[in-house]
Amino acid sequence: MGKSISKLYLDAKVNGGLQFIFTLLRAEGWTNESDQIRALYGFLQGVKQGIKRGPLDDATQVFQTLTAALDTYNLIYNLVANAAGETYRVSPLPNALDERGFGTGAAPKNGEHIDALLQKAKSLVDTNPEFYKILEETYNDDVKNIYRHERDFDVSRDKEHLYKLVDFLHDVLKKYYRTLRQIGGQKQKVFPSNATFDVFELLANEVGELFGIDVHHSDGSISTFKRYADRTEQGPYSFTDKGEIIILNSPTSGVPMWMLNKKPFYEIGFPGRYNNIGEWKPINYPGNSQEIQQKTRKAAESEADKRIEGCLFYVMATCHHAVEFVVKSNFTIPYDFLSTSVVLPTGETRIQLHKIKMPDVPSKTANVEVYDGTAFLPAIDVETIGNTLDAIGSVLNRIAFRVDGRVEWKIKYNTHASGSGLHHLSKGHFDELGEYLMGLKGGDAGLIDTAISWYTTAKNSTNTFTKYLNYYIAVESLAVALADGEMVIGEEFGLSKPTRQEKKKASEECIKKLHDELYESNPISFVQKAYSEGIGSLRAKTELSLRKIFGDEHAYVREFLDKTDGKNMYDLRNDLAHGNFNHIDRKEAYTIRKKLGVLEDIAYHFIMKLSLGPNKEYKRSSSFSMSIPFGDDPRNYMVVSNMPMKKDWKIQWEWLD
Numbered sequence: 338m339g340k341s342i343s344k345l346y347l348d349a350k351v352n353g354g355l356q357f358i359f360t361l362l363r364a365e366g367w368t369n370e371s372d373q374i375r376a377l378y379g380f381l382q383g384v385k386q387g388i389k390r391g392p393l394d395d396a397t398q399v400f401q402t403l404t405a406a407l408d409t410y411n412l413i414y415n416l417v418a419n420a421a422g423e424t425y426r427v428s429p430l431p432n433a434l435d436e437r438g439f440g441t442g443a444a445p446k447n448g449e450h451i452d453a454l455l456q457k458a459k460s461l462v463d464t465n466p467e468f469y470k471i472l473e474e475t476y477n478d479d480v481k482n483i484y485r486h487e488r489d490f491d492v493s494r495d496k497e498h499l500y501k502l503v504d505f506l507h508d509v510l511k512k513y514y515r516t517l518r519q520i521g522g523q524k525q526k527v528f529p530s531n532a533t534f535d536v537f538e539l540l541a542n543e544v545g546e547l548f549g550i551d552v553h554h555s556d557g558s559i560s561t562f563k564r565y566a567d568r569t570e571q572g573p574y575s576f577t578d579k580g581e582i583i584i585l586n587s588p589t590s591g592v593p594m595w596m597l598n599k600k601p602f603y604e605i606g607f608p609g610r611y612n613n614i615g616e617w618k619p620i621n622y623p624g625n626s627q628e629i630q631q632k633t634r635k636a637a638e639s640e641a642d643k644r645i646e647g648c649l650f651y652v653m654a655t656c657h658h659a660v661e662f663v664v665k666s667n668f669t670i671p672y673d674f675l676s677t678s679v680v681l682p683t684g685e686t687r688i689q690l691h692k693i694k695m696p697d698v699p700s701k702t703a704n705v706e707v708y709d710g711t712a713f714l715p716a717i718d719v720e721t722i723g724n725t726l727d728a729i730g731s732v733l734n735r736i737a738f739r740v741d742g743r744v745e746w747k748i749k750y751n752t753h754a755s756g757s758g759l760h761h762l763s764k765g766h767f768d769e770l771g772e773y774l775m776g777l778k779g780g781d782a783g784l785i786d787t788a789i790s791w792y793t794t795a796k797n798s799t800n801t802f803t804k805y806l807n808y809y810i811a812v813e814s815l816a817v818a819l820a821d822g823e824m825v826i827g828e829e830f831g832l833s834k835p836t837r838q839e840k841k842k843a844s845e846e847c848i849k850k851l852h853d854e855l856y857e858s859n860p861i862s863f864v865q866k867a868y869s870e871g872i873g874s875l876r877a878k879t880e881l882s883l884r885k886i887f888g889d890e891h892a893y894v895r896e897f898l899d900k901t902d903g904k905n906m907y908d909l910r911n912d913l914a915h916g917n918f919n920h921i922d923r924k925e926a927y928t929i930r931k932k933l934g935v936l937e938d939i940a941y942h943f944i945m946k947l948s949l950g951p952n953k954e955y956k957r958s959s960s961f962s963m964s965i966p967f968g969d970d971p972r973n974y975m976v977v978s979n980m981p982m983k984k985d986w987k988i989q990w991e992w993l994d
Contacts, residue, residue: 341467343512344468358520360412362547364550377409385504396490403506418457426580455472529607530623533623535555540563560573594629594653607657608657610659611655611661616709622976642927659711659713660712660748661750663746664690664708664744666745676689683718686712688732691711727926784814784818787814812936816943829951830886830951832882893938
């Protein structure tokens with residue numbers, strides 16, 4: 338019996354949600370009456386002790402008391418309804434009426450409440466057949482006649498039925514009070530609604546039992562129900578004509594977000610993460626998300642890493658203090674789950690990787706393992722989110738390096754995600770492409786192809802720092818060759834191979850300039866740069882080539898030379914190349930990200946100029962379209978006010994591209 342009753346409560350909890358809480362509280366209006374179910378449970382405990390001692394002297398009275406326990410029968414009926422996914426109702430069973438037709442609160446004399454309960458329990462035949470069987474045996478056809486007053490209760494004949502009834506009702510109420518203590522004792526007692534901007538706060542009494550609920554509305558008002566031993570308190574909410582609860586709150590009277598005690602609930606936070614492991618759903622936000630989009634955009638507007646905005650939006654729209662991401666790799670860990678902690682300047686973050694089973698698509702799955710990742714945020718400010726993103730990258734890179742593998746990762750919710758789409762070439766574009774393929778000067782083709790290789794490697798990389806270094810090398814490899822007179826096209830830009838005297842003069846001028854700038858304040862840095870820039874002269878050659886190709890006053894030349902936080906593009910290149918860069922440091926990483934977009938543009942147009950010559954016009958192709966199977970891909974509609982109907986949201990291969 339115990340297992341079937343436990344399953345009834347579990348199914349009611351899973352399928353009933355908030356309605357299950359109303360059922361446990363037996364929510365109703367204001368009363369000054371003692372709790373009848375608590376009284377009955379105490380009565381049943383005494384009866385069971387009496388049965389152990391011998392035959393009951395007052396068996397008939399006991400039976401009559403149990404027959405009239407309409408509150409308990411209403412509880413069982415609502416549990417069955419919740420298990421079937423139905424709403425809670427204040428008085429779902431027929432009620433005895435007085436001579437004026439008003440309910441008396443007592444069980445009806447003809448036993449309709451028993452018939453109604455048995456009829457309702459038929460919904461459990463497939464999901465909980467054992468519980469339905471217990472009900473049928475407890476209230477069999479023979480004993481129904483007693484409830485229908487077709488015969489009297491006979492102690493000698495109906496003793497076994499009475500004992501079975503006592504056991505059944507006792508076990509139902511025993512599980513009931515255990516459930517009240519279980520829910521009242523759980524750590525998390527605050528939950529945002531999926532359908533409205535209401536926050537449900539479960540209330541526990543001094544002994545740790547659930548005794549009430551506060552519904553916090555976005556306008557600061559509260560609907561409540563509390564059940565005490567001798568009274569109930571309620572307000573403001575109402576009931577339909579079927580006895581279903583209606584929460585009274587105007588959906589337009591508050592701010593479009595969840596609030597708790599007049600404070601945004603996302604600041605307090607909700608444990609865990611939004612998606613089940615292996616899933617990637619659109620964010621279900623029960624209102625217009627424009628206001629929080631504006632908040633997140635403003636908060637992260639100075640950040641070069643635009644992923645931060647998406648992470649902040651996830652926090653505000655789901656109230657979970659986490660970053661969800663997906664990982665593709667060519668290595669597999671021996672466990673289904675990996676967890677590690679990383680200490681950040683703003684606290685400790687816990688990073689988890691769950692190995693997930695993907696759809697079997699042979700062309701995609703060869704030597705690829707996919708992980709569903711979570712990083713739990715110690716705080717939700719922009720700096721902490723940025724630090725956490727860096728930490729995720731560092732952890733994954735460490736794993737990949739240690740096993741000599743490859744890894745790619747992306748956050749699930751990116752407000753600035755840019756799908757590459759399908760590029761459409763017009764006839765004009767195609768002609769330009771053919772001219773480009775055939776028009777490179779033979780002596781320069783190898784150098785240009787090398788630079789293109791560095792550029793495309795950067796383009797395909799998911800790592801910001803790898804992208805920066807590869808874009809820079811694409812520029813530098815051509816710039817040095819051009820400055821050294823090794824490119825045929827150099828003469829068209831006024832650059833011929835320098836003489837030995839010209840090289841010496843350039844080195845001397847560079848060293849003298851560095852001496853004036855650095856020697857007194859930082860002699861060690863002077864020596865280092867005097868060699869790398871004056872003798873090796875990489876920076877000087879790159880600057881010279883950029884000036885020759887674009888012109889001294891061009892924005893690209895200024896961007897190359899201008900310093901952000903004391904460092905120009907060449908300084909950042911050196912930091913990355915020589916290991917003087919801390920990938921976890923947000924300030925250093927910010928400078929890289931700020932320069933990255935411009936460096937990509939410089940690399941592209943530098944290669945094009947050296948490919949075509951100084952007088953050739955060209956366009957950077959940007960015409961593309963995206964095929965969007967709306968309703969199937971969470972990347973295409975990150976947030977929805979009504980969740981689209983879909984069988985499941987398991988991560989798909991195409992979502993990882």
